[in-house]
Amino acid sequence: MEKHEATTIEIEESSKERKGKAPLLAAAAAVDHARAGNRRGIAIFDLILRVSAATAALAATIIMGTTEQTLPFFTQFFQFQASYDDLPSFTFFVIAMSIATGYLVLSVPFSIVCIARPLLTAPKLLLIICDTLTVTLTTSAAASSAAIVYLAHNGNSDANWLAICQQFDSFCSRTSGAVVASFVAVALIIFMVVLSALGLRKH
Amino acid sequence: MEKHEATTIEIEESSKERKGKAPLLAAAAAVDHARAGNRRGIAIFDLILRVSAATAALAATIIMGTTEQTLPFFTQFFQFQASYDDLPSFTFFVIAMSIATGYLVLSVPFSIVCIARPLLTAPKLLLIICDTLTVTLTTSAAASSAAIVYLAHNGNSDANWLAICQQFDSFCSRTSGAVVASFVAVALIIFMVVLSALGLRKH
Numbered sequence A, B: 001m002e003k004h005e006a007t008t009i010e011i012e013e014s015s016k017e018r019k020g021k022a023p024l025l026a027a028a029a030a031v032d033h034a035r036a037g038n039r040r041g042i043a044i045f046d047l048i049l050r051v052s053a054a055t056a057a058l059a060a061t062i063i064m065g066t067t068e069q070t071l072p073f074f075t076q077f078f079q080f081q082a083s084y085d086d087l088p089s090f091t092f093f094v095i096a097m098s099i100a101t102g103y104l105v106l107s108v109p110f111s112i113v114c115i116a117r118p119l120l121t122a123p124k125l126l127l128i129i130c131d132t133l134t135v136t137l138t139t140s141a142a143a144s145s146a147a148i149v150y151l152a153h154n155g156n157s158d159a160n161w162l163a164i165c166q167q168f169d170s171f172c173s174r175t176s177g178a179v180v181a182s183f184v185a186v187a188l189i190i191f192m193v194v195l196s197a198l199g200l201r202k203h
Helices: A002-065 A088-106 A108-116 A122-154 A169-200 B002-065 B088-106 B108-116 B122-154 B169-200
Strands: A068-074 A079-083 B068-074 B079-083
Touching: A002 A088, A002 A108, A002 A122, A002 A169, A068 A169, A088 A108, A088 A122, A088 A169, A088 B122, A108 A122, A122 A169, A122 B088, A122 B122, A122 B169, A169 B122, A169 B169, B002 B088, B002 B108, B002 B122, B002 B169, B068 B169, B088 B108, B088 B122, B088 B169, B108 B122, B122 B169
Parallel strands: none
Antiparallel strands: A068 A079, B068 B079
């Protein structure tokens, strides 16, 4: 009689335990599911931004890299010609923006991994660190070229540097376009970094 | 008799539960403690970097802001004088670097909060977003001034811009120093952002 009683109670106990644990596990799974969904949304938005930034960077590289203007008049000795590689800042711009384009294209698979496995932290951490370095590279290229474009447009009377945009109008408008495209790329990459930081935090 | 048996078993059950849970709770507390210590270390390193970056940015601002050179000879009409506000890029440099210095100094209390409460996420998230924006501001100032300093040193024969550093040697060396200091600040802030990203991840 004593033994039987004990057995009954044990069975009741374990069934109670099962009842108590089941909703807990279900709740944990639901929280995990919601967190995964949240992070997946951020990762999809990150992918869209990444592709847009790559497009903007590619456009900036192409516009600057193909800029060349030959003036229709020439002297006895040489013909007036302006190309992006006459100015070191523009050469740096083309190199830096092509590196940034390459990085952004190569990072797309990592961004897709973040969509497929939204709770993994390692690829996100890799992306946020590389993105920060790309922000710096892109910003420095954009800013140094902007300084030179400004000088080409306005000149500087104190340093006795003349504005060259009166002659090379097409050259100036193309380089200005490239600088604008690069600033668009910078804004998109900054937004990407901020979004990655939001996706990395623990909920 | 029946009731007494049940009571004994219940008491045994609950004491067993307590024994089972106690090590678990202790382990959780130990993990939390280790995580807090880890994050506190990162936060202290962040504070050191922040103060160093603020110092570098302040140095860059002061060096550039006090740069002025008057040449010892003058013509009938005017005296040759170079100051940082003759060149728009240098003016932008002074404004941007003073904003960055102000932000870095004002963000020190938030960094201290991160040391005191290492498991809080909100101040870290705020810092990483503002730091990213400051990286961009500082980099653009440094890069545009570097482009102009390069031009002042080397000139550009294609655009017919002469090097002005033969005359304004002290002006050129001071502005170069300011640009170097600003790049040091940029490197420190990038390191800060990467460190914040590491501190933000879930372990």
